[in-house]
Amino acid sequence: xxxxxxxxxxxxxxxxxxxxxxxxxxxxxxxxxxxxxxxxxxxxxxxxxxxxxxxxxxxxxxxxxxxxxxxxxxxxxxxxxxxxxxxxxxxxxxxxxxxxxxxxxxxxxxxxxxxxxxxxxxxxxxxxxxxxxxxxxxxxxxxxxxxxxxxxxxxxxxxxxxxxxxxxxxxxxxxxxxxxxxxxxxxxxxxxxxxxxxxxxxxxxxxxxxxxxxxxxxxxxxxxxxxxxxxxxxxxxxxxxxxxxxxxxxxxxxxxxxxxxxxxxxxxxxxxxxxxxxxxxxxxxxxxxxxxxxxxxxxxxxxxxxxxxxxxxxxxxxxxxxxxxxxxxxxxxxxxxxxxxxxxxxxxxxxxxxxxxxxxxxxxxxxxxxxxxxxxxxxxxxxxxxxxxxxxxxxxxxxxxxxxxxxxxxxxxxxxxxxxxxxxxxxxxxxxxxxxxxxxxxxxxxxxxxx
Amino acid sequence: xxxxxxxxxxxxxxxxxxxxxxxxxxxxxxxxxxxxxxxxxxxxxxxxxxxxxxxxxxxxxxxxxxxxxxxxxxxxxxxxxxxxxxxxxxxxxxxxxxxxxxxxxxxxxxxxxxxxxxxxxxxxxxxxxxxxxxxxxxxxxxxxxxxxxxxxxxxxxxxxxxxxxxxxxxxxxxxxxxxxxxxxxxxxxxxxxxxxxxxxxxxxxxxxxxxxxxxxxxxxxxxxxxxxxxxxxxxxxxxxxxxxxxxxxxxxxxxxxxxxxxxxxxxxxxxxxxxxxxxxxxxxxxxxxxxxxxxxxxxxxxxxxxxxxxxxxxxxxxxxxxxxxxxxxxxxxxxxxxxxxxxxxxxxxxxxxxxxxxxxxxxxxxxxxxx
Numbered sequence: 147x148x149x150x151x152x153x154x155x156x157x158x159x160x161x162x163x164x165x166x167x168x169x170x171x172x173x174x175x176x177x178x179x180x181x182x183x184x185x186x187x188x189x190x191x192x193x194x195x196x197x198x199x200x201x202x203x204x205x206x207x208x209x210x211x212x213x214x215x216x217x218x219x220x221x222x223x224x225x226x227x228x229x230x231x232x233x234x235x236x237x238x239x240x241x242x243x244x245x246x247x248x249x250x251x252x253x254x255x256x257x258x259x260x261x262x263x264x265x266x267x268x269x270x271x272x273x274x275x276x277x278x279x280x281x282x283x284x285x286x287x288x289x290x291x292x293x294x295x296x297x298x299x300x301x302x303x304x305x306x307x308x309x310x311x312x313x314x315x316x317x318x319x320x321x322x323x324x325x326x327x328x329x330x331x332x333x334x335x336x337x338x339x340x341x342x343x344x345x346x347x348x349x350x351x352x353x354x355x356x357x358x359x360x361x362x363x364x365x366x367x368x369x370x371x372x373x374x375x376x377x378x379x380x381x382x383x384x385x386x387x388x389x390x391x392x393x394x395x396x397x398x399x400x401x402x403x404x405x406x407x408x409x410x411x412x413x414x415x416x417x418x419x420x421x422x423x424x425x426x427x428x429x430x431x432x433x434x435x436x437x438x439x440x441x442x443x444x445x446x447x448x449x450x451x452x453x454x455x456x457x458x459x460x461x462x463x464x465x466x467x468x469x470x471x472x473x474x475x476x477x478x479x480x481x482x483x484x485x486x487x488x489x490x491x492x493x494x495x496x497x498x499x500x501x502x503x504x505x506x507x508x509x510x511x512x513x514x515x516x517x518x519x520x521x522x523x524x525x526x527x528x529x530x531x532x533x534x535x536x537x538x539x540x541x542x543x544x545x546x547x548x549x550x551x552x553x554x555x556x557x558x559x560x561x562x563x564x565x566x567x568x569x570x571x572x573x574x575x576x577x578x579x580x581x582x583x584x585x586x587x588x589x590x591x592x593x594x595x596x597x
Numbered sequence: 598x599x600x601x602x603x604x605x606x607x608x609x610x611x612x613x614x615x616x617x618x619x620x621x622x623x624x625x626x627x628x629x630x631x632x633x634x635x636x637x638x639x640x641x642x643x644x645x646x647x648x649x650x651x652x653x654x655x656x657x658x659x660x661x662x663x664x665x666x667x668x669x670x671x672x673x674x675x676x677x678x679x680x681x682x683x684x685x686x687x688x689x690x691x692x693x694x695x696x697x698x699x700x701x702x703x704x705x706x707x708x709x710x711x712x713x714x715x716x717x718x719x720x721x722x723x724x725x726x727x728x729x730x731x732x733x734x735x736x737x738x739x740x741x742x743x744x745x746x747x748x749x750x751x752x753x754x755x756x757x758x759x760x761x762x763x764x765x766x767x768x769x770x771x772x773x774x775x776x777x778x779x780x781x782x783x784x785x786x787x788x789x790x791x792x793x794x795x796x797x798x799x800x801x802x803x804x805x806x807x808x809x810x811x812x813x814x815x816x817x818x819x820x821x822x823x824x825x826x827x828x829x830x831x832x833x834x835x836x837x838x839x840x841x842x843x844x845x846x847x848x849x850x851x852x853x854x855x856x857x858x859x860x861x862x863x864x865x866x867x868x869x870x871x872x873x874x875x876x877x878x879x880x881x882x883x884x885x886x887x888x889x890x891x892x893x894x895x896x897x898x899x900x901x902x903x904x905x906x907x908x909x910x911x912x913x914x915x916x917x918x919x920x921x922x923x924x925x926x927x928x929x930x931x932x933x934x935x936x937x938x939x940x941x942x943x944x945x946x947x948x949x950x951x952x953x954x955x956x957x958x959x960x961x962x963x964x965x966x967x968x
Contacts, residue, residue: 270696282699289692385818392776402778402812402964403710424691495688500711502652505686540692544682544700554685 212519218570219563220517220531224264227556231263231548232256263548270541271534281422286537288418288425292495294533296321296487296507298432301514301525302439303358303483307372308520309443310476311456316361316376317484318508319383320354324485326387327353329492329499330396332409342412346493347431347486354485355478357383362477366470372477380508388501396499406499415494428490433526435483440522442479452476484508513561532557646671646905647680647702649693651709653820654683659846659875660779660897661708664731667901668706674902675909690715698723704908706901709733710779716742727913729904731897732779734967740915745900746967747920749779750786751954752893752927753842754961755947756872757790759891759929760840761802762943765867770805770838772815772829774845778965780816783844783874783893785809785963793950793959805838812964817848826851834859834869840890842872849873853885860888870935877930890939892930900926919967923955 232238238259241251269275271290277283300317307314328350337345361375390396391404398407415426443449454462455472463469491503514532518524539553563570571578648668650661665681672679680702682693690707694715697705705726707716710733717735720728720742727741734744760769771787773780784807791804806829807814817825826848833841834855841856843849852871860868873882873892882889900918907913920926929947932939953959 293688388775388818402781404775404777405710405713408714491688495691498714500687502687502711505688507688536688537692540682540689540696544680544693544696547681550683550685550689 212567213524214576215567215570216517216519216524216528216564218574219560222563222570222573223556223559226559227552228260228264230555231552232260234549235259259546259548263542263546263552266542266545266548267535267538267553269538269545271538274541285423286541288423289537290530290534291429292424292426292533293536294529295426295428295432295494296490297510297514297532298526298529299435299487299490300484300507300511301518301529302435302522303354303480303487304511305515305518305520305522305525306439306443306452306483307476307480308515309456310452310472311459312362312365312372312473312476312480314358314361314376314477314480315373315512316358316379316508317480317487317511318504318506319376319380320357320481320484321488321491321504321508322380322383322387323357324350324354324481324488325492325503326390326488326499328485328489329406329409329503332413332493333407333499334395335413336410337412339412342410343415343493346409346413347489350485350489350493351482352485354481354483354488356481358477358481358484359474362474365477366473384501387499387503391499391501404501408497409492413493414497415490424495426490426494428486428494431486432490432529435486436522436526439483443522448475484511487511510557513557516564517560642676642678642909644675644677644909645680645700645702646677646704646706647697647700648682648706649690649697649708649712650681650683651690651707651711652684652686653709653846654685655681657820657846658881659820660731660895663876663895663897664706664708664901667898668905670898671902671905675906677905677909687711691719694719698726702726704729704905704913706731706904710777727908729901731901734917738915741913743904743913743915744917744967745897745904745920746917747782747895747897747927748961748966749782749893749895749920749927750789750961750963750966751922752929753783753786754790754793754954754959755922755929755950756842756891756893757787757792757804758794758950759790759939759943759947760787760842760870760872761791761794761800762946763870763890763939764802764838764840766837766839767801768803768805768836768838769840769842770815770830770833770836771842771844772806772817772826772833774817774820774848776813776816780844781807781812782963782965783842784814785965786893786961787842789961789963805833805836817845820846820848823848823851823854827855830855831859838869839867840870840872842874842893844874846875849878850882850884853882853888856888857885870938873930879930879933887934889933890935891932894928894930895920896926896928917967921955922951 233256235255237255238252241255245252270286272287274283274286277285300321303320304314304317328346331349332342332346335342335345357379361372361379364370364375365372388404391406396406397403398405415428417423418425418427418429443453451462451467451472452475454465454467455469459469462472487507488504492499496503510532514528515525517531518526518528535553535557539550542548542553543550570576646668648665650665653659653661655661655665668679668681671677680697680700682697684690684693690712694705694707694712698719703726705719705728707728707730709731712730713733713735716728716730717738720726720739724739724741727743729743729745731745732747734746738744769791771784773784788804788807788809791802794800795802815829817829826843826845830841830843830852841852843852856869856871863869868888870890871878871885871888873889875895876892877894878889878892879886900920904918918926922928950959954961
């Protein structure tokens, strides 16, 4: 169907059906995440039309829902990761040479390698039963939350843009600029406790918002594609911070290494549980941000407009919503959230600005948003999962010698499977969504429209 | 279409299975070891030496790799246990160092200035664990941190003199990965060496890619993009440079590509030469070795092994190890295939220069030199 035909059809329908048609159009554009604001967040990427939802049993809903696909994608990735760990293990390789003489050796070694690695992953991310004291035992969990903080913030930014139909690849650059501004306020201004941190947070938010706002503005005014813009601005941001770090204003006195002075104590997030843990107040900020985004998307007029723009810009325009304003607004908010991730880095864990301050959080955030089905709490949960991977990966590496790259492989596989729900369905013999109803035979992937 | 696809899938699946099975059959025919025997290892020390890389990883063909090799050598020679943690990003530094300390390491070796703050804090918080850090020095370090630093400019000075001496075109070049002290110290020394040659011989050999006065020059923005290294090198060759020193880790391999291409249609006496850095490039680059004139080596592995050996013996000190020409921490590699292209007179002069640098007669100064 050509675009023109599509528009025509949609327009003629919109006169007659109003709200329901907008949703249908959304589904046909491949953006399954659209839902009326009254529907709770958890159900948003589920079935769109209430009358159909009623006709399904609970089991069918679970079987065909995207949440199940997400969970299964994680399980499959962990399984494949386990195979990879097993087959790169030295003992497995050694015992494979006499597989037919004594197969139990190799199978046993493979099982040991994979299960040891995953046990260490768990031990490093949730609970360490070998810890000397209680605080050492729960330390891994706080570590997971610490690492999850920037992932959640940046993930929310990406998810929000997804919902408005924008594929925001630029979280990396937005984190960097947010962190740069926040760090600069943090180390060059010397202000009283409270005020200083507040200004650091605001600076981070402004930095990210500006960087992403440029994209929204260019997209709205000139029609430039946001993927290109955000990717290019990532490079600009990285090279900008590299340059700034060669200037004395950003370097430590008496040193020419590209590393900033440490932020003042007054500019740092206070630790949540005292010296023994690295978890800081940034995590609380991340929770607040999640609540805010949930409210914004599901309860506010702005959120409604954003989703309308994301579902179908033409229909939104016809309905009297300013698409230009929508793009700029969503990018500014997305950038502000990524800026918060930058603040969590410089004012939370790192305490200094370097060119690697954003790690790969900006890109992981895309995965987090995808896995979280672009819903605020989904993103929150996905952020926790990825935080656990990163935190546990450290222990896995030191305790079992498993390469930390395995964690990367598992993360990448998750994206792969999420991007291909039919693959996951066929592996687990799940019914096709809609197959039971005999209606629409293809279910669009979460946020697939944006991709 | 769908059907044929499925058929194809099946057939490829089948052939893959056959292949896999035959590989297994072939690979799996060995004899099993005796049950419960032969695992008694020779007696090992319970000393635990640990290393945390920076975000470059242990396969960076640069300081992470050399330091790791030093630790491996210590494992082999001293019978110690080792543990390693590779950092994917800067956020991993603190967790990695912490996890090393928690797992009972006697000495934690960290690599690079980026780990400086983390090492400083961990050392202050864990006075019973010893630390060593490569390429970074901080006056605020506690006594349980040993900085391992290098006055690389000394060896680079000799390389600069050599480059100026063998250049036919009167132009030599260098470029770096990033404008950071551990890179610019090579370039400063190189520049001084060229200047010293000009002063001694009354020549006017020109250095491209680095200005010591303004501390600025050609940098390709990182240590990954070999394509950029190749382009930069081609530019230098087009401008007439015939000795090139890349100070950018693996990016230097891009230089090798450019030089191999450029030399393909040049007579022997006009060939472009490369000066490698960190390790002896003749042994490590794997391509174009015949064009490597020499290498400005930082012998990190050796220093790491020494530091560990002295700690095993209980002689650890926080006194910085400074690699110099005198203690062999930095050196100029042999000329290998290009030995014949270096006149004997130049070789003798280089030996004299080395002696004068060691005696302090020639002062090689760089802003980036360890103090």
